Amino acid sequence: xxxxxxxxxxxxxxxxxxxxxxxxxxxxxxxxxxxxxxxxxxxxxxxxxxxxxxxxxxxxxxxxxxxxxxxxxxxxxxxxxxxxxxxxxxxxxxxxxxxxxxxxxxxxxxxxxxxxxxxxxxxxxxxxxxxxxxxxxxxxxxxxxxxxxxxxxxxxxxxxxxxxxxxxxxxxxxxxxxxxxxxxxxxxxxxxxxxxxxxxxxxxxxxxxxxxxxxxxxxxxxxxxxxxxxxxxxxxxxxxxxxxxxxxxxxxxxxxxxxxxxxxxxxxxxxxxxxxxxxxxxxxxxxxxxxxxxxxxxxxxxxxxxxxxxxxxxxxxxxxxxxxxxxxxxxxxxxxxxxxxxxxxxxxxxxxxxxxxxxxxxxxxxxxxxxxxxxxxxxxxxxxxxxxxxxxxxxxxxxxxxxxxxxxxxxxxxxxxxxx
Ligand SMILES: *Cc1c(COP(=O)(O)O)cnc(C)c1O
Numbered sequence: 001x002x003x004x005x006x007x008x009x010x011x012x013x014x015x016x017x018x019x020x021x022x023x024x025x026x027x028x029x030x031x032x033x034x035x036x037x038x039x040x041x042x043x044x045x046x047x048x049x050x051x052x053x054x055x056x057x058x059x060x061x062x063x064x065x066x067x068x069x070x071x072x073x074x075x076x077x078x079x080x081x082x083x084x085x086x087x088x089x090x091x092x093x094x095x096x097x098x099x100x101x102x103x104x105x106x107x108x109x110x111x112x113x114x115x116x117x118x119x120x121x122x123x124x125x126x127x128x129x130x131x132x133x134x135x136x137x138x139x140x141x142x143x144x145x146x147x148x149x150x151x152x153x154x155x156x157x158x159x160x161x162x163x164x165x166x167x168x169x170x171x172x173x174x175x176x177x178x179x180x181x182x183x184x185x186x187x188x189x190x191x192x193x194x195x196x197x198x199x200x201x202x203x204x205x206x207x208x209x210x211x212x213x214x215x216x217x218x219x220x221x222x223x224x225x226x227x228x229x230x231x232x233x234x235x236x237x238x239x240x241x242x243x244x245x246x247x248x249x250x251x252x253x254x255x256x257x258x259x260x261x262x263x264x265x266x267x268x269x270x271x272x273x274x275x276x277x278x279x280x281x282x283x284x285x286x287x288x289x290x291x292x293x294x295x296x297x298x299x300x301x302x303x304x305x306x307x308x309x310x311x312x313x314x315x316x317x318x319x320x321x322x323x324x325x326x327x328x329x330x331x332x333x334x335x336x337x338x339x340x341x342x343x344x345x346x347x348x349x350x351x352x353x354x355x356x357x358x359x360x361x362x363x364x365x366x367x368x369x370x371x372x373x374x375x376x377x378x379x380x381x382x383x384x385x386x387x388x389x390x391x392x393x394x395x396x397x398x399x400x401x402x403x404x405x406x407x408x409x410x411x412x413x414x415x416x417x418x419x420x
Contacts (some may be wrong), residue, residue: 001067003186004284011065011277013256024274025049025057028031043259044241046275049156053265054257059273061341065280066216071200072383073221074253076261077214077273078091082200082267084215085109088177088199090264091256092228093145095121100139100167102149104156104390106201107377113148129153130162140172145228147174151190154363155373155397156390157311158336159323160371166194175223181205182364186287188327196223197252204364205334207287208279211329212272216363217256221249231255286366286402291331293408294400300409301338301398304416306346308339308394313314334400335363343392346419353394353418356411368401368408 001009012022028047032038035073040046049055059077067075078084093099101113103126113115114123125139129149140241147169162178169176175196180188190198202204202214225231225244228235234240238258243251245281253334268276291314298312313324314332316361324332341345351372361376371377374386375394400408 006065006152007186007284008281010068011061011063019318022058022061022277024270024272027056028052028304030251035043037212043239044246044254050243052270053267054261054287056273057271058270058277059268060274062277063216065277066200067218070180070218071185071189071191071220072198072218072253074250074261075216075218076257077202077216077267077268077276078134078255078261079215079266079272080107080213081199081203081317082112083264084199084217085179086112086200087256087260087264087266088217089117089122089146091260092175092230093122094230096143096368097121097145098123098125098141098143098168099146099148100125100127100136100144101147102153102160103127103152104129104158105148105150106154106181109148109150109179115176115398118390121172129158131166133164136168136348138166145174146259148179150179150182151188152313152333152335154182154335155337157313157315157320157335159320161323161328162188162190162193162195162327165167166196167231169196170194173227175184183328184283184287184333186333187291187333191220191222193327196220198417202276204278206279206283207276208283208366209275210360210362210365210367212275214268214276219250219253219256221252223317224293225251225253235259249287287331287333288398289402290334290400293402293405294334294336296405297398297400297412298336298338299406300412301336306340306342306416306419308341308392310336310338333364336398336400337395338398339392340394340396340419342394342419344374347394347396348375349418350415353415355414356407357398363399365399366402368403368411370397371397371399373397383401 063075127139166176177197178190178195179199179203198218243255247254250304295314301310313320358367373391
């Protein structure tokens with residue numbers, strides 16, 4: 001099946017007489033006839049569901065679909081994107097370890113890796129993802145265990161050179177983890193370029209309707225974990241199982257579930273998984289429209305005299321145009337950032353003059369929405385600090401929805417009229 005078909009037909013495949021739609025298994029636990037059978041489930045000798053913190057059938061079918069969409073060997077849904085990135089790291093790192101991360105990743109990820117992980121004894125070096133190889137090499141240490149980047153960074157809208165970073169990581173014997181939230185597997189599949197683990201905040205395009213937080217981690221199944229004793233040596237907390245021996249290519253994703261989800265419990269509910277599946281069914285169709293609308297919108301913005309710059313990898317002349325052509329050949333997704341010459345005041349006036357676009361702290365959803373980082377998400381920062389974060393006072397993050405493009409342009413025109 002092609003990816004557009006997989007969005008609909010992977011995962012739940014109803015048999016004779018079964019429900020057409022994915023059922024919601026709203027139950028914490030599952031009945032078995034014998035104690036021995038439950039014992040086998042605990043011993044991982046038999047496959048089956050026993051407690052929803054570890055796994056639930058509704059989520060399980062969605063996980064099968066997500067693994068198929070990315071081309072991985074297994075997936076695990078989480079309660080949020082933050083939980084997915086946290087588990088992706090903790091699954092192979094501990095106190096005394098070090099990681100390398102692109103500095104333009106999502107702000108929540110910067111805090112998670114730079115502040116909270118540091119309190120746990122995990123160090124993170126943030127690197128400029130556009131720096132040459134020899135400069136990035138300098139960030140690696142003998143205790144480096146992981147490299148992390150975002151396919152399309154939120155909100156910088158920069159494109160991550162997955163293949164180059166996969167080569168750098170593998171040269172040091174460590175895996176590359178890619179947060180593929182903004183691209184979605186419809187537009188880019190990082191495993192095809194050498195990534196080892198893929199994560200998502202499914203709260204964005206995958207859900208698509210701004211109704212349910214969620215996350216997922218997906219295992220590419222190709223990394224050799226020989227230098228990761230957590231995977232190659234007995235797990236005493238799971239009666240001595242050796243993940244690489246027992247689960248082979250699914251070692252990483254099995255450990256994430258049996259050890260970390262067991263201990264942390266950041267599980268999705270069955271209803272959350274059901275809603276995510278509904279979103280996934282139309283993902284391919286939506287990404288096509290988001291990309292087409294964003295392309296036209298970016299071209300419109302670039303022509304306006306009040307606009308200082310537009311960041312969108314689909315624009316000829318954008319700094320990331322050629323990387324965009326390589327990694328996002330079918331469309332550059334729906335998020336644009338642009339800056340107004342009039343600075344903070346102009347941006348606020350512009351935003352407040354929009355009638356259709358929603359002013360919300362969200363992104364990557366069916367309805368067009370805008371956010372002003374300088375007075376909302378990043379309002380504690382001075383103009384100088386904003387500059388260091390790549391954010392200008394006049395910058396607006398525009399998440400282009402699937403409305404009629406004429407209505408999107410007309411709404412933005414109201415914003416421009418207000419500052420002319
Ligand atoms: C939103 C987002 C996250 C965090 O996801 P939540 O579901 O909000 O926890 C992580 N990465 C990226 C790229 C995001 O956009």
